[in-house]
Amino acid sequence: MKKLFLVLFLIIFAFNLKGQEMVRSELFKKEVEIGIVEKLGDTVPMDLWFLNENSDTVTLRQIINKPTILFFVYFDCPNLCSPLMDGVADVESKLDLDLGTDYQIITISFNTKDTPEKAREKKINFVQKISKENQKYWIYLTGTQENITAITESIGYKYKAQGLDFAHASAIFILSPQGKITRYLYGLSFLPFDVKMAIIEAQKGIARPTINRILEYCFAYNPSSHTYTLQVTRIIGSIIVFIALIVFISLLVMKRKK
């Protein structure tokens, strides 16, 4: 029995060492060709201009005035982009925050061959479930190579042309009303809760309901699991301090027992 445990221990130990090595090599990866290099806390260049789906020239500064879900696609994308836009549309319908009041969505095509007309066509597919007044809060942008490069670089979004197509990652980025990158969420589909928490975090600095503040206190983003996790330590700590306060007050108030 003891020998078995010893062998198991050694095997697990060996794997642990290998795992450490792998994690460490991940951490030190610097050069990324296709993917995302996070730039949390950076502000995107707000003076970049693009054409929206109505062919208006708009700068980011003009349109970003609330928490914004931003993501990149190209309109002839055979693989990831439609599922991604589906995912965003899906989460929009499930979010109990209001598109338009609490946040907005910006989709930017990084393909210079995409035009406002194409953008308009694409948009129709995905805003089916959104009310007419709010559809204008999902903005589709196209633009010049220079400005596309500027915005994708500032977000750390790396993609590569492969023939007529592009190889790229699938993620959405949350920006604050000042254009600061506050969160990266990865994948094709998103938990409404994660997106809601990310938008709440982006609301910091502007007026927001108290329940959002409480939620932000109780949940925090965990970079390794890429989700928002319940901050048990914080909550229990608060409860304990509260109990200590109650104990103290009762000591003050209670009469001495005989």
Add this chain to the structure above:
Amino acid sequence: MSNSESGTQLSYLQHPGKYKGILSWLLTTDHKRIALLYFYCVIVFFFIAAILGLLMRVELFAPGQTIMGPQTYNGLFTIHGIIMIFVIVIPALPAIFGNFFLPIMLGARDVAFPRLNLFSFYLYLTGAILGVLSQFAGDGPPDTGWTFYVPYSAQSSTNVIFALTAAFVLGFSSILTGLNFIVTIHRLRAPGMGWFKMPLFPWAIYATGWIQVLATPIIGITLLMVIAERVLHIGFFDPALGGDPVLFQHLFWIYSHPAVYIMILPAMGIVTEIFPTFSQKPVFGYTAILISSLAIAFVGYFVWGHHMFTAGISYGSRWFFSFLTFLVAVPSAIKVFNWVSTMYGGSIDLKPPLLYAISFIFLFMIGGFTGITLGAVAADVHVHDTAFVVAHFHYIIFGGMGFATFAGIHYWYPKMFGKMYNNRIANIAWGINFAGFNLLYFPQFIIGIQGMPRRYFDYLPQFQTGQIISTIGGFVLFTGLVLMVYNFIRSIKHGAIAPSNPWGGVTLEWQIPSPPPHENFDTIPEIKHPPYFFGNNSNTKNE
């Protein structure tokens, strides 16, 4: 055995001895008078060092130069540290309450070596004065920090030798006091008071005494080595001459870490006396507290490297010291459980001593938990030399030992002076102290994690909010302290006469008059009961 009428005998304050007038105080060998000599000096030096701290807080109110330049600031934090550590926190509790109450709680008439006791006091006074003189003599106030790290302490053109000598002399005083108390406890206990019938404050003094005796010589020789470095260029710590500056750090912290246990063990001993008295039940876990005190003293010798995680020591060393640092926290935690359990089911009277004792637990735990944070090497690398460390040690030393000292003064004041202080003022002062203390130090945890370095007179604007709150807290705290001391001073004259046992305590000091007579006891008592015996009515409260 005891007489609760306080009028028949002359108290120690009035006893006519060999000398008259001021000499009867300056040449006294009565442990109680010596305790008061220390007490008055500690109060004076404490306020001096506190004002120095307040000046630092004013400077830190805004970034850039506010009221002083960097050289002055460096001098300030150095002397603030030297006075607070070597003149106040290390000596105070053994010298004041150890001196006054150790013999009484053991049933003795005095300490083992009364004249040595007086000599200790004069060594202390000399060291303290030397420290203050370092500010004014020749080359300017020392600016090395109280930690005197080489190579700067060997090179700085300021009065470093003054400060080193002051610390040496103060260390010698500490050694002799510890020696005196150890022998007193071994040899002078009353008949029937076996080791395990001794109350826990004497046990705390005992553990402290061993640390004083065994650890202090190391800092003594280390300070001499730095003097040799400065004067003779002896080379031990100079890389150009083959020496090693990190060797200094090892030697320095081999004393200075156990020194913090000299600071905290008597403080814990005091609150261990307060909780049973104000809960009117025996202390919970007498043996556990006893063993924890000894364990803290013992394990505390082996954790000094946690001050050096970023100094370049080996991986193995860092692992070892971190592990032991975590370990040494366990006995302290055990004591906290025992104190709280002592209160449970007791007849609680929230008088000022208990108020301070309870807030001691709260503040000490914050300090202790943040100590664990610092004991984790990876976390320490991030917060080393930031305001986080400053906040940690102030919570432990000031919130811990400081508040326990206030608790002790409020507890034993009636016995020492024969008067009661004003409870209402005491409670108000407590509230101001508690609020001010947290306002002063809690923000420093936060700005420390955010990157605010320690010992800097200037800082980046993002830290200013925290610094402003902290400075305001400093002034609030100072007000509370002044109010508290005012209460003490005023009550000497205007306080109600104190009975021999105002709190219903059961240790020996409450069985003699307030203030005690010169020889403490008419006849040396014979001990029959366990140390916290609330059973019969020979020790009822009399108001």
Add this chain to the structure above:
Amino acid sequence: MTHPDNNSDHMDSQTGKFGMWIFLFTELFLFGGLFLVYAVFRANYSEDFHKAARELNAFIGTLNTVFLLVSSMTVAMSLTAIQKKQKNLALFLVLTTLFLAALFMLNKYFEWSHKFHFKLYPGSEVLKNLARGELLFFGLYFMMTGLHALHVLVGMVLLSINIVKIQTRRITSQNYLLLENSALYWHLVDLIWIFLFPLLYLIT
């Protein structure tokens, strides 16, 4: 446990001795710090230490060791003498102890002068040109023997006080705590030298 009345004029000797023992421990730790530094640098610079130690005169060192050992013996004997009420013998023995101590100090004076003559002292140019380990060895030599010599001087003062008190009959066969404690102190001074001697003189 005996519980004497705490009359400071006539202290219980057990208590007094216990106090002295603790004080001696502190002195051990004081020198211990220097021994620690010695150990560290000897480990780093063992060759240099061997070389530098050859500058020390092992003969004088041995002589000094003999002086101190004999003086420890004489002071212990003086204790027995006083217990046996042999005042004059006790006086003679303490004087002998003092004399041997003086010889020790004389030797020390010669040793140090010799070194100074060759400019072998901390901070000198000669020392700076030596190998680092040798420089440190001499630093340790001066600091350790210097601190020790200081303690020898203190011991000599104590012995002198004892001589006076024996002569004026304030130390008697009933009351000899001062002599006993001074003897203990002297033994410590001897003990420290017994450690210093091989570490400094005999490591060539």
